[in-house]
Amino acid sequence: MEFVTQHSFLVVSLIKIAIVLFVVMTALAYLTWFERKVVARIQSRWGPYWVGPHGLLQPLADGIKFLFKEDVVPPTADKVAYLLAPFLALALALTTLALIPIGPASIGVLGQQTQLVISHSPVALILLFAISSIGVYGVALAGWSSNSKYPLLGGLRSSAQMISYEVSLTLSVVGVLLLAGSFDFYNIVDHQAGHWYHFFPRWEIIPQFLGFICYLTAAIAETNRVPFDLPEAETELVAGFHTEYSAFKFAMFFMAEYANMITVSCLATLLFLGGWLSFFPSYENPGWRWQLYLPAAGLIIGGIALIIGGLRSVQWNAKAVFPVLGIVCIGVGYLCTLTGPSHPVAEVIQGPFWFIGKVFFLLFFYVWARGTLPRFRYDQLMSFGWKFLLPLSLINLVGTSIFVVFGWHP
Amino acid sequence: MVPISYYIILSGVLFGLGVIGFVFKRNIITIFMAIELMLNAVNLAFVAFSREFNQLDGLVFVFFVIVVAAAEAAVGLAIVMVIARNRKSLNVEDVNLLKF
Amino acid sequence: MSVAMVVFIVCGALAILGAIGLILAREPVHSALSLVLVMVALAVLYLMLGAAFIAAIQILVYAGAIMVLFVFVIMLLNAGVEVRTNVSRIAFWVGLPLAVLFLAEMVYSLSRHYAASGALASAGAVAGPVPASTEELSMKIFTDFVLPFELTSILILIAILGALVLAKKEAS
Numbered sequence: 001m002e003f004v005t006q007h008s009f010l011v012v013s014l015i016k017i018a019i020v021l022f023v024v025m026t027a028l029a030y031l032t033w034f035e036r037k038v039v040a041r042i043q044s045r046w047g048p049y050w051v052g053p054h055g056l057l058q059p060l061a062d063g064i065k066f067l068f069k070e071d072v073v074p075p076t077a078d079k080v081a082y083l084l085a086p087f088l089a090l091a092l093a094l095t096t097l098a099l100i101p102i103g104p105a106s107i108g109v110l111g112q113q114t115q116l117v118i119s120h121s122p123v124a125l126i127l128l129f130a131i132s133s134i135g136v137y138g139v140a141l142a143g144w145s146s147n148s149k150y151p152l153l154g155g156l157r158s159s160a161q162m163i164s165y166e167v168s169l170t171l172s173v174v175g176v177l178l179l180a181g182s183f184d185f186y187n188i189v190d191h192q193a194g195h196w197y198h199f200f201p202r203w204e205i206i207p208q209f210l211g212f213i214c215y216l217t218a219a220i221a222e223t224n225r226v227p228f229d230l231p232e233a234e235t236e237l238v239a240g241f242h243t244e245y246s247a248f249k250f251a252m253f254f255m256a257e258y259a260n261m262i263t264v265s266c267l268a269t270l271l272f273l274g275g276w277l278s279f280f281p282s283y284e285n286p287g288w289r290w291q292l293y294l295p296a297a298g299l300i301i302g303g304i305a306l307i308i309g310g311l312r313s314v315q316w317n318a319k320a321v322f323p324v325l326g327i328v329c330i331g332v333g334y335l336c337t338l339t340g341p342s343h344p345v346a347e348v349i350q351g352p353f354w355f356i357g358k359v360f361f362l363l364f365f366y367v368w369a370r371g372t373l374p375r376f377r378y379d380q381l382m383s384f385g386w387k388f389l390l391p392l393s394l395i396n397l398v399g400t401s402i403f404v405v406f407g408w409h410p
Numbered sequence: 411m412v413p414i415s416y417y418i419i420l421s422g423v424l425f426g427l428g429v430i431g432f433v434f435k436r437n438i439i440t441i442f443m444a445i446e447l448m449l450n451a452v453n454l455a456f457v458a459f460s461r462e463f464n465q466l467d468g469l470v471f472v473f474f475v476i477v478v479a480a481a482e483a484a485v486g487l488a489i490v491m492v493i494a495r496n497r498k499s500l501n502v503e504d505v506n507l508l509k510f
Numbered sequence: 511m512s513v514a515m516v517v518f519i520v521c522g523a524l525a526i527l528g529a530i531g532l533i534l535a536r537e538p539v540h541s542a543l544s545l546v547l548v549m550v551a552l553a554v555l556y557l558m559l560g561a562a563f564i565a566a567i568q569i570l571v572y573a574g575a576i577m578v579l580f581v582f583v584i585m586l587l588n589a590g591v592e593v594r595t596n597v598s599r600i601a602f603w604v605g606l607p608l609a610v611l612f613l614a615e616m617v618y619s620l621s622r623h624y625a626a627s628g629a630l631a632s633a634g635a636v637a638g639p640v641p642a643s644t645e646e647l648s649m650k651i652f653t654d655f656v657l658p659f660e661l662t663s664i665l666i667l668i669a670i671l672g673a674l675v676l677a678k679k680e681a682s
Contacts, residue, residue: 041647080540081539081540122562123562126570129566130566130567130570130574133575134569134574140545140585141539143585156586158581159582161580162578163582166574166575230669337620
């Protein structure tokens, strides 16, 4: 106990890391389910359906499958780099999440003031870019160490692509930095507080719309997603850089890709969409207090829908599981209605609610893009990155600088 | 707390290892990497001295060193590619036309 | 032993191990990875010295861009295992003693300097967590060093052009 009180920072950090890891791992698993469901809906299919009600246990089944498959290591592979690559990819993808705050600067939990971020740094944004820039090694090494032609081509393509688009990604963000004047996520989000004409939130997406478009495009390319998924283009390169990977090492690449998706979406939310700020004026203003109950309302309505949908379902397991889930949702929703000084649940979850909502919207956008767009050709990809996206983000940067220098920015 | 002299000694050791690598490696790319190692060692000394004298000039120099290293890497690697294309080898001993 | 000392020893050991790995590895990719290890360890040391921005730049530019370029070129040229030749014995017989001498001299002079001014090493010159703020650094770069800064941007531009011209395939 003495250790706990002496090293409270360490203990709190460890608890935060555990929570974030648990939540993110679960989110990763269900992101695959979500993606398959949405893409299936776009293509008029059902998607995963048989493992659990509506395929809800599919991620679990996939995980178990990955764990028990034979782990083949090619005999000609470079062992060290071959083993290092997936670890590097996943570890770096998860590390970036430590820098992302999901709520306002200080929040009281169990009488302790704490921040909703694992590591608060004044140069958080640039650190995040730094960590994610090393992520290229995972892909490049995987391609090289497999000692096989398709992985090598995939690795080469992906490192070229990631270096190229990283330039646009970083430049598109500089506009926001110029306006906010800080690398610190808290300052960046605080700068977006307030409303124009008491209605439009002052999110950076409005003055920085060009930057937002550049960021979103470059981010999709950075995470190797459709339509920029050339490193693993399955119709030409078998599976690209992870062709020779099987079992859990393949799963690690898979998880790294989704973790990167989450990171990039979180970053877009923080920089352009106002982070954890509500779309409406703050609940402390008179007349806007009702939005404290938004999360609760969502959960309770969702719970009722789950119960009704579950009871009307044809699958027997859905009939059993969904009403229980619905009751749990309603219970949690009731907890979220608690306000006041002694039980500030509604106040505490306000920030994370908006943050996660926005991130979820961006993730949906990702999946939507995957379901709709065809893949680029390699030369198209390169010329798009260098000849279109880079000049566009440079124009945005120069334009923003002019506005800032002459003090025109709102 | 760590005395600054430890950082300087570490920097010296790294620089020395960079020199050894520069002298002994035969692959032109690895030689280039040894140069980068030396630059890094110098950067560490810059940062440590900047801390010791409580002046930011050292950090500014690190910034410039990094920028110059980036430019150097771009040109150097282009040269390496030309050598590899013309000589079909990356061994420095095969690049000896200027040797008398 | 304080936490800072432990971090220093671990990172310093990693940096030296990486540098030795760079020399001993025969695969160029392994050398590159060792160098990345050195750079990351140095970035942690910069953080401890209070230079957070420089640490981030170190990883972003050095490890994330320059070394990726190296790895990319190694992959592109398919550089195989290094051939060990004994052609240049002069490197061995002159280079090694010189390198060792240089190293010893450096360590000796530094340790003597700091032994003489022991007070400096123990009192004022410890790496406390007083971060050099990014604002101050940028003020310095854009006021006192603005001419060198602009020159480096021209240098980068020339480097890009040079790389393009060099790497361009000749029309034959």
